[in-house]
Amino acid sequence: MDTNGIPSRLRAADTDRGRVASLIQAAGGEGRLTLEEVEERLGTVYSTKYTDELEALTSDLPRPALKRRPVAFGHPAVRVHLAIAAVLSVLLIVRWTVSGVPFFWPALPMFWLAMSVLVHARVRGARRGFRPRDGVAVA
Structure with missing residues (x-):
């Protein structure tokens, strides 16, 4: 724990694991990862307990571009x-x-x-x- 009483490592939620798994699957579909790497990383994703471990699995992958929402009052x-x-x-x-x-x-x-x-x-x-x-x- 740090000085504020907040745990230094946060436990990962299912939504966190699902987000990382979709990033890994997308990278595999783009050809950035081989099939073996995708399987290995997905296995690790679902056995991971902490969020910092999840971040390490996608640190070598590019971040997806943010989608811009259309502006209704833009004209x-x-x-x-x-x-x-x-x-x-x-x-x-x-x-x-x-x-x-x-x-x-x-x-x-x-x-x-x-x-x-x-x-x-x-x-x-x-x-x-x-x-x-x-x-x-x-x-």
Whole structure:
């Protein structure tokens, strides 16, 4: 144990072993490892107890490139639309504050402004190859 009470070696979880096993299998599929090396390393992966031992099994393999997620609000026209909707929402809230009306009437126009921005982003995203299952990332 170190001075903070945290163990110096962490036990590996099944997800850690599965991640390392998929890296080794991918390296074997790319031809970076021979079949014997893949079998040997996979056997070691599933018998490993600590995470530092898992890291040693893939230290000589290249790290996979991170996948960039498509950006839903990346198009300049959608950004302008979003900025205009935000300014209009602020103006509506200021008008509501000054008017002294007890109920929050800007909620309905702000909802439709938000829906228009989302539909615009969806249409622009469809043109750029964005799929809903990819998730949403904001630039």
